[in-house]
Amino acid sequence: MASYQVNVDEQLLTSLMTRQDGLGRLVEQVLNQILTAQASELLMAEPYERTAARQGYRNGSRERSLQTRVGTLTLSVPRLRGGGGEFSTDLFERYQRSEQAFVVALMEMVIQGVSTRKVSAITEELCGASFSKSTVSALCARLDPILEGWRTRPLTCRYPFVLVDGFGIRVREDGQVRQRSALIACGVNEHGYREVLGLLIGDSESEASWSELFLHLKERGLSGVDLVISDQHQGLVNGVRRHFQGAVWQRCQVHFVRNILDACPEKEKDLVLLQVRQILEAPSIKVARERLSEALKVCCAKASKAMACLESGFEDAVAVLALPARYRRRLRTTNGVERVNEELRRRERVIRIFPNRESGLRLLSALLMETDESWSSGKVYLDMSEYWQFKAARETTKEIEQTEVAATA
Numbered sequence: 263m264a265s266y267q268v269n270v271d272e273q274l275l276t277s278l279m280t281r282q283d284g285l286g287r288l289v290e291q292v293l294n295q296i297l298t299a300q301a302s303e304l305l306m307a308e309p310y311e312r313t314a315a316r317q318g319y320r321n322g323s324r325e326r327s328l329q330t331r332v333g334t335l336t337l338s339v340p341r342l343r344g345g346g347g348e349f350s351t352d353l354f355e356r357y358q359r360s361e362q363a364f365v366v367a368l369m370e371m372v373i374q375g376v377s378t379r380k381v382s383a384i385t386e387e388l389c390g391a392s393f394s395k396s397t398v399s400a401l402c403a404r405l406d407p408i409l410e411g412w413r414t415r416p417l418t419c420r421y422p423f424v425l426v427d428g429f430g431i432r433v434r435e436d437g438q439v440r441q442r443s444a445l446i447a448c449g450v451n452e453h454g455y456r457e458v459l460g461l462l463i464g465d466s467e468s469e470a471s472w473s474e475l476f477l478h479l480k481e482r483g484l485s486g487v488d489l490v491i492s493d494q495h496q497g498l499v500n501g502v503r504r505h506f507q508g509a510v511w512q513r514c515q516v517h518f519v520r521n522i523l524d525a526c527p528e529k530e531k532d533l534v535l536l537q538v539r540q541i542l543e544a545p546s547i548k549v550a551r552e553r554l555s556e557a558l559k560v561c562c563a564k565a566s567k568a569m570a571c572l573e574s575g576f577e578d579a580v581a582v583l584a585l586p587a588r589y590r591r592r593l594r595t596t597n598g599v600e601r602v603n604e605e606l607r608r609r610e611r612v613i614r615i616f617p618n619r620e621s622g623l624r625l626l627s628a629l630l631m632e633t634d635e636s637w638s639s640g641k642v643y644l645d646m647s648e649y650w651q652f653k654a655a656r657e658t659t660k661e662i663e664q665t666e667v668a669a670t671a
Contacts, residue, residue, distance in 0.1 A: 286333040294338050301340040318342050363628035409627040420486025421449035427599040428467045433616045443467045444626055445475050448599050454642040458634040463623050472501030491596055493517040513578040514596045515542050526568035534561055534568050547583045586652050
């Protein structure tokens with residue numbers, strides 16, 4: 263990721279404390295300096311610099327307004343000529359998509375007459391008191407193709423690790439408020455970067471809804487899945503087993519522990535939790551099985567239901583122990599997706615009830631698209647070199663075993 267040196271006027275810093283628009287003016291100055299630096303990168307030359315590597319020339323600038331949480335900023339977007347290409351402000355555009363989708367959802371609520379007083383006040387502050395259905399349509403026409411293109415983009419990498427999760431949203435349909443489910447799939451690709459793979463607004467977290475999402479992902483090219491991490495929602499588990507045959511299912515250990523403690527007598531929870539943690543933190547599956555046997559001996563008489571839950575879910579909860587140790591911590595739970603869900607819920611709580619299903623899909627897609635872009639331009643999430651060596655060694659061992667079996671047959 264590129265880094266930029268930014269200079270800030272002392273007078274501007276003082277205005278942070280003395281002027282209401284101080285923060286906006288500071289952000290404006292920083293962004294304009296970044297635009298200038300990006301133009302230099304594109305042209306491969308600083309202003310007035312003579313160099314053989316120069317790719318074009320500056321040709322003034324044009325002003326452009328940018329709506330942000332700190333007010334309306336005026337950006338000086340450089341104009342280029344002579345081979346430097348057209349200067350793009352995609353760096354800032356991508357952070358506006360969620361703002362636009364958020365405002366559209368609020369507008370739709372007001373137009374349909376179902377908004378709360380708080381939502382009306384927010385909408386008027388953001389958009390002004392006057393807007394119409396045509397305004398909403400114009401915004402949607404600009405946003406929807408971008409978001410649809412992202413949701414249907416080809417998945418060209420292998421994705422050995424896939425994390426899936428869902429949460430409920432409320433949508434107004436046919437004049438009534440109905441509970442719907444936002445189903446989200448994230449993955450770690452063959453290079454170790456995280457990606458948001460897909461989103462579906464389903465009727466519920468049923469097997470049919472999850473199957474619809476999984477089929478869509480496979481049609482776009484999802485392949486190479488070795489491990490799927492999720493909670494134990496039955497519709498989700500059935501969908502995983504149906505569409506990812508040959509992949510291993512890892513039951514989220516956080517949800518697993520909660521299920522065990524829910525079935526445990528209050529006075530025995532500390533003891534049971536200690537035993538369960540020792541099992542899940544075992545260095546190998548063999549040691550985990552030994553600790554399971556010990557836990558059953560210690561706790562079965564005191565917390566029989568909790569131990570039955572532990573025993574029945576043990577194999578799925580420790581599947582990750584078959585992987586090299588460096589990959590276990592980040593793949594044993596759905597925490598990576600849960601953190602994304604928290605940000606989605608923060609915005610969804612303001613809306614409370616989406617005016618229609620399309621509005622919910624639009625806002626969640628915009629937020630997830632920004633998350634996906636942040637992940638792809640950030641640091642590598644997992645160094646995959648050891649995993650590919652581990653997988654190659656395992657496949658070689660399997661081939662040898664199959665050869666030996668064939669020879670003795």
